[in-house]
Amino acid sequence: MSETLRVTVWNEFRHEKKPTHKAREVYPDGMHAAIAKALSAQPGFTVRTATLDEPEHGLTQAVLDSTDVLTWWGHCAHKEVGDEVVERVYRRVLAGMGLICLHSAHFSKIFIKLMGSSCVLRWREANERTRVWTIEPGHPIAEGIPEQFVIPHDEMYGERFDIPAPDTLVFVSWFQGGDVFRSGCCFQRGNGRIFYFCPGHETFPVYHQPEVQRIIANACRWARPLVSKPAVVVNAKQPLEPIVP
Template identity: 65%
Template sequence: MVTVTVWNEFRHERENDDAREQYPDGIHEVIAGFLDERGFDTRTATLDEPEHGLTEEVLDDTDVLTWWGHIAHDEVDDEVVDRVQERVLDGMGLLALHSAHYSKVFKRLMGTSCSLKWREDEERERLWVVEPGHPITEGVDEYIELPESEMYGERFDVPAPDTLVFTSWFEGGEVFRSGCCFRRGAGKVFYFRPGHETYPVYYEPEIQQVLANAVEWAAPTGGPDPEFGERDPLEPLD
């Protein structure tokens, strides 16, 4: 069984009435709930827990980590960021959701500013599948339509994705690479744009399907551990 740790900053839902109305128990509880219903072994962790809930023991027992943050990126301790980065390079999957593009760990793994255009104006979004054979798109129609979204627009300052899975069009005219797959070391990273704190995006069945698919895709698959450094030849050398 794939073990998922659902991490959330959990600030908006306690401080903002609109966010609290949408997610009274926190975004993390909604995500963990529908992933649990799909057969994953889920736990939650939040910013204000000791070590942000991401202790060595928790990460050692995590196949895939989902990350949602927005207004308190700078409060994430660098030691925890180091720990998460190391686990990703060793094979743990990471799903960076919505404003987690600015999280310390995602920026560290990308090596760029991860900046973008944005506008919060309740715009319609069409999330187009541009890689229909990809495992993350299984069970999803040609596009997902969201009636209210926060606009994110290009240029998105990340390295070229290994695979681009979704591209968004917004009512105001912008487009955005909304579903990006990366490999970092032995780990898989998926950035998925939808998910604003005051819109009911994580209740949408198709969004839930995408995230469940992404967990399956990002989970470690085993295989031999590579060896590095100086080594003796496998065959005799003259």
């Protein structure tokens, strides 16, 4: 809970390194670079990045301890994320760190662990048009976001999305091919706040869209830690009030 909001943007960063992958055209420096650039423009944000292939995936205890909000994008290498790093992130979330899970991060180890359910969904790669509808305009994550906006092309993620009912449902998406999706979902776990946001297939310039950038920035502000220590078991031996038979 420093003066600035310290955001760490994590990316799997594999697609963008393959010479002929379309993701490389859209995000030549990786998706994390695009997201970090957008967030850096926000007043009061201090932003750094971390990626899978760095030692400890760039998420050492020291990095996490100085992170207020972590954003996460992963897709093809969820299984390569080490369990000890997942555990480290998990503990930090429960202690208060915010976590923004983007697109295919629905299937990351950390998201599944925090949800307690399978997180499976329907999907389709058909370059279809999608519309993000604002369901809860009075929520801080929707601040400045229109009633709806278009993402010209994206992968379809559709219901049934096997998650616990979100504490707040902020956005629902419409897909051309006939599907709907709870695309902006808030969760509290321990002292930490989690936001899942659906848009962002690696081959489309979704993270270059101003509405998407605004939503992620809003989510980071919303998920800022208010507490920074985990809950612990307390043997409250001494009662606060007299126990009389």
